[in-house]
Amino acid sequence: MNRRELFRRAIAGTVGAAAGSLLPPGGARAAALEPKRFPDGYDASKDLARPDWKPVFLDEHQNQTLIALSDLIIPETDTPGAKRALVNRFIDRLLEAETTETKRSFLASLAFVDGACIERYRAPFVDLPVETQVGFLKFIAYPHSYVTWGDNRSEFAGHAHFRNLKGWISRTYYGSEAGQKELGWTGNVFHGDFEGCTHPDKTHN
Amino acid sequence: MPQDPLAVTYDAVVVGSGATGGWAAKKLSEAGLKVALLEAGRNVSAEEFTEHMPAYKLEYRNLSPEVVRTRPVQKMCYACMEYNYDWFVDDLENPYSTPEGKPFTWQRLRIVGGRTLVWGRQSYRLSDLDFKAASDDGHGDDWPFSYRDLSPYYDLVERYVGISGTAEGNDALPDGQFLPPMKMTCGEKLLRERVKTKFGRTVTIGRTAILTRAHNGRAACHYCGPCERGCSTFSYFSSPFTTVADALRTGNCKLMTDAVVRHVDMDPRTNRARGVTCVDRNTRRTYQVSGRAVILCAQALESTRILLNSRNAEHAAGLGNSSGLLGRFLMDHAVGAGASGELSGIDFKKSAGDPNRPNGIYIIRFRNVKGGPRSARFIRGYGFQGGAAPNFNFEAEGFGAAYKAAVRGGVYGIRLSGFGESLARMDNFVEIDPALQDAWGIPALRIQMTHGPNEAAMMEDAAVAAAEMLEAAGARNIVLNSKLAMPGMAIHEVGTARMGSDPRKSVLDPYNQTHDVKNLFVMDGACFVSSGCQNPTLTMMALTARACDRLIERFKKNEM
Numbered sequence: 001m002n003r004r005e006l007f008r009r010a011i012a013g014t015v016g017a018a019a020g021s022l023l024p025p026g027g028a029r030a031a032a033l034e035p036k037r038f039p040d041g042y043d044a045s046k047d048l049a050r051p052d053w054k055p056v057f058l059d060e061h062q063n064q065t066l067i068a069l070s071d072l073i074i075p076e077t078d079t080p081g082a083k084r085a086l087v088n089r090f091i092d093r094l095l096e097a098e099t100t101e102t103k104r105s106f107l108a109s110l111a112f113v114d115g116a117c118i119e120r121y122r123a124p125f126v127d128l129p130v131e132t133q134v135g136f137l138k139f140i141a142y143p144h145s146y147v148t149w150g151d152n153r154s155e156f157a158g159h160a161h162f163r164n165l166k167g168w169i170s171r172t173y174y175g176s177e178a179g180q181k182e183l184g185w186t187g188n189v190f191h192g193d194f195e196g197c198t199h200p201d202k203t204h205n
Numbered sequence: 206m207p208q209d210p211l212a213v214t215y216d217a218v219v220v221g222s223g224a225t226g227g228w229a230a231k232k233l234s235e236a237g238l239k240v241a242l243l244e245a246g247r248n249v250s251a252e253e254f255t256e257h258m259p260a261y262k263l264e265y266r267n268l269s270p271e272v273v274r275t276r277p278v279q280k281m282c283y284a285c286m287e288y289n290y291d292w293f294v295d296d297l298e299n300p301y302s303t304p305e306g307k308p309f310t311w312q313r314l315r316i317v318g319g320r321t322l323v324w325g326r327q328s329y330r331l332s333d334l335d336f337k338a339a340s341d342d343g344h345g346d347d348w349p350f351s352y353r354d355l356s357p358y359y360d361l362v363e364r365y366v367g368i369s370g371t372a373e374g375n376d377a378l379p380d381g382q383f384l385p386p387m388k389m390t391c392g393e394k395l396l397r398e399r400v401k402t403k404f405g406r407t408v409t410i411g412r413t414a415i416l417t418r419a420h421n422g423r424a425a426c427h428y429c430g431p432c433e434r435g436c437s438t439f440s441y442f443s444s445p446f447t448t449v450a451d452a453l454r455t456g457n458c459k460l461m462t463d464a465v466v467r468h469v470d471m472d473p474r475t476n477r478a479r480g481v482t483c484v485d486r487n488t489r490r491t492y493q494v495s496g497r498a499v500i501l502c503a504q505a506l507e508s509t510r511i512l513l514n515s516r517n518a519e520h521a522a523g524l525g526n527s528s529g530l531l532g533r534f535l536m537d538h539a540v541g542a543g544a545s546g547e548l549s550g551i552d553f554k555k556s557a558g559d560p561n562r563p564n565g566i567y568i569i570r571f572r573n574v575k576g577g578p579r580s581a582r583f584i585r586g587y588g589f590q591g592g593a594a595p596n597f598n599f600e601a602e603g604f605g606a607a608y609k610a611a612v613r614g615g616v617y618g619i620r621l622s623g624f625g626e627s628l629a630r631m632d633n634f635v636e637i638d639p640a641l642q643d644a645w646g647i648p649a650l651r652i653q654m655t656h657g658p659n660e661a662a663m664m665e666d667a668a669v670a671a672a673e674m675l676e677a678a679g680a681r682n683i684v685l686n687s688k689l690a691m692p693g694m695a696i697h698e699v700g701t702a703r704m705g706s707d708p709r710k711s712v713l714d715p716y717n718q719t720h721d722v723k724n725l726f727v728m729d730g731a732c733f734v735s736s737g738c739q740n741p742t743l744t745m746m747a748l749t750a751r752a753c754d755r756l757i758e759r760f761k762k763n764e765m
Contacts, residue, residue, distance in 0.1 A: 037253050044264040073604040090266065097270045134605075141604055170599055174612070175266045180259060183597060183613065184556030189257045189429040191560035196388025201398060 045177060048089040055089075057096035057103070062110055063088055065126045069113070070169045072130075072137055079182040082173045090172050106168065109161035116140075116158060137162070210459050211492055215241040216760065218480055218496035220466050220511065223319025224742050225729040225749040226502035227444030228362070230452035232753035238760060239457050241494050242449065243464040245486065245503075246292075246315030249322065249445050254435025255288040263287050282312045282696060284323035284433035292316045292323065298644035302651045309652045310693035311506065315486075317462060318445040319504065320696075321742075323433040326414040326441055327567070327590065328368045329739035330359050330379040334574060335626075338735055342573070342584040345534075345629045348734045349706045349715035352379065358747035366442045366746070367420040369564075370412030378569045378588075378739070385417045386410045387426075387564045392548045392593025392619050392678070396566070399677040406571045406674070411564040411590065414442035414743075423447075430561030441563070461494065463487055465645050468515040469499055469524055469725060476519065478725045481511075484645040497765050498724045498756060502749065505730040506535075506635055509701040510650050512719075512727070513637050525702065525712050525719035525727075534700040535633040535654050536736040539587070539625035541690030542664035544671035546680030548593060548617040555595035555615040565592035568621065568674070570738055572666065582662040587625035587738045589671060593678075594618065619680050623667030624695065626738045628659050633692075635701055654692040664689050697741050699733035717752035724765060728752050 055063045070082035095103055117125045117136060125133060144156035173179040216238035219229045230242045260267040269287040272280050279285040279293035294313045303309050314320050334341075336348040336355075356379070363382040372380035387410055389397065397408035415432070418425045423446075424438040432441045439446045452458035463486035470479045470493060480495035501508035509532055515524035523531050568589035572580050596618045601611030638651035668687035675683050705711025708720035713732050719725045728749040730741055737744075759765050 038255060038258065038262075043262040045261050074609060075605055077606045077609060079609070094265055094268060094270075097265065099270060099273075102270075137604060142602060166604060170608075170612075171268075172266070174597070174599065175260055175268075177259070177261045180261060180557055182609075184558040185259070186558045187259075188558060189427065191428040194388055194428045194560045194562040196562075197391040197394045199391060199394075201394070 045090075048086050048093070053089060055092045058088075058092050061124070061126070062107070063092065065110060065114065065124070066091060068126045068133065069137075069165060070173070072133060073166055073169050074173045080178040082169055085173050085176040085178040087169055087172045087176065090176070091168055094172075105164065109164040112158065112161040113140075113165070141166075210241070210461065211494065213239070213241075213459075213495070214480075215239045215459070215494070215496040216765070217241070217498045217500055217756075218243065218494050219500045219502055220481060221245075221319065221502035221504060221507070221729065222317045222449055222460070223314075223444055223502065223504065223729075224321050224324075225745050226319070226500075227321070227448030227452070228746050228749040229500050229502055229728055229753055230458050231448040232750060233757065234452040234455040234457035236753075236757045236760075237457065238757070240452065240459070241496060242452065242458055242460045243466060243481070243483065243494065244315075244317050244319075244460065244462050245465045246317065246319075246462065247486075248317045248460075248462050249292075251435065251437055251439075251446070254437050256429055256431050256434040256436060258288065258434075260287075278310055279312060281310045281694065282323075285312075286434070288434045289323070299649075300641055300643060301649050302638045302641050304651075304653055307653055307655055308691045308693075309654050310691060311652065311698070312693070312696045313504065313507070317449065317460070318443050321443040322435065322445075324443075324742060325696075325740065326432065326563070327740040328363070328366070328370075328381075328412050328414050328743040329567070329588075330381055331355075331737045331739055331744050332377055332379050334377050334570075335735060335737035335739070338585060338737075344584055346703075346705060346710065346734055349704055349711075355744070355747055355751060358751045359743065361750055362743065362746045365421065366414050366447070366743075367416045367423070368412055368414055368743070369410075369417040371409050373407050373409050373569065375407055375569050377571075377574050377586075378567075381412070383412070384420060387413070387415075387417060387562055389566065390592070390594050391551050391553075392617060393566050395548070395551075396593060396619065396674065396678040399679075400568070400674050403677045404571070404674065407569045409567050409569065411567050413564045415563060416440045421447075426563070428560035428562055430563055432563045464494070465647065466503065466511055467491070467645075467647050468511060469501075470495075471515070471517055471519070471524070471722070473517070473519055476722060478722055484647065486645070489645065498726065500726045500728055500756075501731075502727075502729045505698050505701055505733075506650060506652070508727050508729055508731045509635055510637070510648075512702065513635075513650075514648055520721065525721045525725065527721050528709055528712060530703065530710070531712050532635045532701050533631050533633075534629040534703050534734075535635060535652070535692075535698065536627040536629055536700045536733065537654065537692045537698045538627050538695035538736060538738060539656050539660035539664050539689055540622065540695045542625075542668040542671070542687050543589065543591070543620065543622040544668060544675050544683055544685045545618065545620035546675045546683040548619050548678065548680055550679070551617050553595040553615065553617055555597055555613070557597075565590055572663075572670075580662075580666065583659045583666065585626035585628070585659070585663070585738070587623045587663055587667050589621040589623055589667070591619070591621035591671075593620075619675060619678065621671040621674065623664060623671065624697075624738050624740070625660060625663040625667060627692075627695075627736045628657065629700060629703070629735050630657065633700075652693075656689050656692060661689055697736070699730035699736055699741050702727045702731035703734045704732045705734065716755040717748065726752060726756070 074082035140158035478499040513523040570586040572586040702712040704713040
């Protein structure tokens, strides 16, 4: 998150609490501080690829639903895609450590998908044929407008849940090694220079 | 047998090892004075830098909930992250309070180097437009010196630190001793040309404390990007690897870490400071460090907290507070307003493997400047920081292969964020909260600050000005933000022990000595009389160098 985004959030009131109100009434506690070091070769992503991996937060059905969703939202193309990048496993790890509010928000979106599918197709999302899954996602992937029928509703709950789930999947995928490589990351961190604009003045287009 | 460092009476006890403490330690120890440099946190090593470590290797890919849990205030700063959050204070150990409805975010690091490890590195001089602003518009007070007095110290600091930038010949933002500038992107050059043509305003590359060529034994920037996680080549300026290292190299400076200063010790017979009382951060043992001069460089609010906590029978309202102004005139730049948009027609291909320039652009103040039109709604002015560059389009609609392609296709974004002067006001202040202590039993601060109608009008103007400049550059999908962020968000807090020639109207004299105690100094941002709209660290370092030169003279004359 950049500073501008923090400003935006601060203005929206989401990070605006005074420090005093965040602290226990009995005052502060102290904890020993040690330098936090990452040993050579440290790579916490390797643990996600363990053959005996099991979800620690999601149940098996939720995990399978998440895998199916992530595979459709960021599929394997010329690059690996979210399923192969084990996006579900990282999300499970992060959710396990997250706040109750964040956990609830994620599970509510996952539950919406299943609830809406059961209502429409009499089956949970993961049990639907792929064509039906894709059709359902198209229904919730875009904002809905009712303006032409004189209705002022501007927010469609399904789209908000889709954006929530897509945000988790997209952030996780593009933050993974596979996602980073797809975006061009090579591991080279020593660049000779930043070239900047090389056009003659007034010819940047 | 080595001498017990606690049994020594040092020439100077310097509290804080950041931008100003590093300079004080360097200047004084290089002059042959014996210096104790006290730091409340631990030492830092380049081995713990993580600027080259990709996020996917972290347990939570830089999204760790632990950061938010233990550092809910610190996390408001973009630089506090899973990589480095242990550099920032634990908010649960380091509380402060604010009145209901008046939030203030206070960003703090306790580690050798302090905030220089993570600072934004933007380095701008103030001018007489700032130092003499009160004479111009009647608000507040002038500084007790002019730009000409500080200019040689700006030169000194810039030559040592290494500031890259472009000379523009604009009186509102004096030029300095620059290394070659970093280069602008196409979008930024386009903006510079259009804004100059249409408005006569100057868009320049950010003046930054990052080397563009080898300098003073440090290598040029290699454009990896995330300086706030450390710099293995020391290309950005941070005190542990420059000023503090120089001080230690003299053999005259003793660095004491984990030394949480509780108060300044006074000799009531002579009304002179004897040293400081510290609490060991780990053992809680209390001990004293003695010195002929005490120099507070703990960061503006921390230094003032130490003075307020040093009250005694002779100084009942806090040390150095005979004026009653200690703690008053807290300032932090008005931020939050600006505009963003997208540029079309520029060929680009975004890649995560590209060089990552850790710098942006700066638009020099153009409101209420000499010879320019006056605003009817506000006094003083603002500058802009921002940039134009390709970004990945993570916000693209839809899903599937088309979404992946859209992400990679990217958008050419452009943004401008205003940084406005925060007026010095009596009713923005810090005091000791009688009911709150930190984890070491030291009374904590109560911080009371709001931005006023001047800052609000200024930020509204900044938002409109940003939008009109983006329009001139041909941007589309412009989004404007005109609201003020909460005080503290600029992380440019200054004031609370301001300097001046009149002891009735100021806490410090023009050379950062407290009016009330002749061997007690505050050489950090607490001394600011007004905030200007420029990032303050360069000025703080120049002021420290100037004050130290005066102090060295006094030592030479046996006045200490």
